[in-house]
Amino acid sequence: MGFLAAGLGAGIIAIGAGIGIGMIGKGATESIARQPEAAGDIRGAMLLTAVFIEGVALIGAIVCIILALGIGQ
Amino acid sequence: MSKLMRRAAAILLFLLAYSPDVIAADATDATDVNNDQESVIDVMGKVSNHDYFELPWTKVYLPRIFLSEGEWHVYKSTKSAVDSGEFEVSEAGLVRTNGAEITLDMSISSHLIYVWMGLLLTFIITFLVGNRYKSGVGRTTEPKGILQNMFEVLFVFIRDDIAKEFIPHNKYEKFVPYLFTIFMAITFMNLFGLLPWAAAATANLTVTATLAMITFVLTQVNASKDHWRHVFVFPGVPAWTRIILTPVEVLGLFTKPFSLAIRLFANMLSGKIMIVCILGLIFVFTDLFGAYVGVGSGVFWVLLTTALYFLKVLVALIQAYVFTLLSAVFIGMAAEEHHHEHDETSVAHAQNVQT
Numbered sequence: 537m538g539f540l541a542a543g544l545g546a547g548i549i550a551i552g553a554g555i556g557i558g559m560i561g562k563g564a565t566e567s568i569a570r571q572p573e574a575a576g577d578i579r580g581a582m583l584l585t586a587v588f589i590e591g592v593a594l595i596g597a598i599v600c601i602i603l604a605l606g607i608g609q
Numbered sequence: 610m611s612k613l614m615r616r617a618a619a620i621l622l623f624l625l626a627y628s629p630d631v632i633a634a635d636a637t638d639a640t641d642v643n644n645d646q647e648s649v650i651d652v653m654g655k656v657s658n659h660d661y662f663e664l665p666w667t668k669v670y671l672p673r674i675f676l677s678e679g680e681w682h683v684y685k686s687t688k689s690a691v692d693s694g695e696f697e698v699s700e701a702g703l704v705r706t707n708g709a710e711i712t713l714d715m716s717i718s719s720h721l722i723y724v725w726m727g728l729l730l731t732f733i734i735t736f737l738v739g740n741r742y743k744s745g746v747g748r749t750t751e752p753k754g755i756l757q758n759m760f761e762v763l764f765v766f767i768r769d770d771i772a773k774e775f776i777p778h779n780k781y782e783k784f785v786p787y788l789f790t791i792f793m794a795i796t797f798m799n800l801f802g803l804l805p806w807a808a809a810a811t812a813n814l815t816v817t818a819t820l821a822m823i824t825f826v827l828t829q830v831n832a833s834k835d836h837w838r839h840v841f842v843f844p845g846v847p848a849w850t851r852i853i854l855t856p857v858e859v860l861g862l863f864t865k866p867f868s869l870a871i872r873l874f875a876n877m878l879s880g881k882i883m884i885v886c887i888l889g890l891i892f893v894f895t896d897l898f899g900a901y902v903g904v905g906s907g908v909f910w911v912l913l914t915t916a917l918y919f920l921k922v923l924v925a926l927i928q929a930y931v932f933t934l935l936s937a938v939f940i941g942m943a944a945e946e947h948h949h950e951h952d953e954t955s956v957a958h959a960q961n962v963q964t
Contacts, residue, residue: 580770584938587931591868594875 542604545596553593560585652889656812656881659719660687663806671722676713677705723810727797731790734760767792771934776941780831784940787827791820792933795873799925802881803918811928812877814870821870824936829862832943865939869932876928880921887914 564582568575661668670686675696684690687703696703705711738760746753752761767789772781795811802809810816838844840858843851890910895903 580774583931584934587872587935588868591872594879595868595871597879598871598875 538603538606542600545600545603549593549596549600552596553589556589557586560589652882652885655885656808656878658808658813660716662719662722665806671717671719673703674715674717675703675711676715677711678709679712719808720810720813720816723798723801723808724816726801727794727810730797731793734793735790763792764789767933771937775934775937777945780944781941783831784827784937788933788937791823791936792929795820795929795932796926799877799929800922802877803921803925809877809881809925811873812881814874817870817874818866820873820932821866824869824939825863825866827936828865828939828943831940833946835945835947836943865935869935869939873928873932876924880917880924884914884917884921887917 560582564578567578571578660673661670663669670688673682673684673687673690673696675682675690682690682695684693684696687698690696690703691698695706697706702714703711734756738757741753741757742748747757747761752758768781768785772785772788776784798810798816801807802812840862841855843854846854887910891903891907894906
């Protein structure tokens with residue numbers, strides 16, 4: 537049961553994080569294409585936002601690892 | 610400047626040395642024997658904390674130091690602690706034979722050694738280059754040599770692109786030494802994890818939590834009056850919403866260092882686990898399909914691991930950068946002072962601007 541939960545959870549995390557980071561990448565590339573001289577600033581903002589999403593995704597991943605290893609049962 | 614830096618490094622060292630869980634080494638050696646039939650490779654053993662320091666040719670057993678019943682017990686290694694009859698090996702590590710509680714486990718463990726090595730390298734490099742600047746090289750003339758040039762590039766990067774950008778302009782100088790120290794220390798700790806026999810100290814939650822705690826304390830100590838006003842009072846909102854908003858904001862204070870710690874920990878842990886797992890596929894394939902398939906597919910797995918190693922170098926640097934960046938962002942957010950008034954009109958004005 538723990539393995540099932542961990543697998544499903546990891547999949548859902550991947551979907552969520554993928555959509556989030558994809559949207560950030562889309563926004564960043566579009567704005568760089570529109571305004572190439574602001575590329576440096578946009579890259580910084582992109583990294584910062586992507587990092588927040590990554591943090592949430594990794595917390596989910598840790599929960600999945602805990603479930604899969606059966607810690608706390 | 611270098612005095613402040615030295616002080617920051619000393620505080621880091623002090624805090625890490627006194628957090629008991631960093632040092633709570635396990636007795637994996639004893640339990641390894643029982644697990645042999647379950648798995649061919651010990652994946653978690655490669656990343657977890659040990660009571661020995663592994664070198665390519667040998668293992669150096671580290672001292673165990675316990676405080677129990679108000680007495681200090683100091684042993685050369687886990688083995689000598691067991692031999693003395695005072696301690697015995699259990700599933701949760703070493704316990705007293707007479708059932709007494711261990712108040713404090715101050716044993717030196719492998720991750721702690723890597724933390725020390727990271728901090729020591731940071732200290733040596735800053736000290737060397739700092740002396741050069743003191744003697745005038747780099748201030749009146751151009752910086753000389755690879756070391757000083759690289760140092761200057763990194764330092765200017767931290768100062769201009771991280772500290773100056775995210776921390777208010779009248780305050781940023783105070784935080785540059787801390788941010789630089791933490792960047793260098795985390796980079797070195799992460800890069801130690803790339804050595805095949807070594808482990809990244811940042812793949813231990815206690816280490817990253819201690820680092821995040823330092824950022825948290827710095828943030829709250831340097832917070833401006835406006836920061837606290839925004840946590841507890843909320844200018845410009847109806848009074849009853851404070852019942853909901855204040856708990857959320859107070860929770861928000863603690864989620865920041867929490868996510869900071871988890872992010873670094875999970876990134877470094879997953880990198881090492883991934884590499885061990887992919888190399889482990891060679892043995893899994895050998896078990897399933899025989900030695901020829903195992904060796905043949907091994908070429909592919911080794912190539913994949915090489916690619917992953919390059920990725921890991923990148924991740925090690927990016928995660929150190931991200932930790933420093935977010936520390937600066939959090940400190941900057943708290944230290945910021947709002948000059949405009951938060952009344953009904955300014956909120957309405959802000960909404961007009963947005964639309």
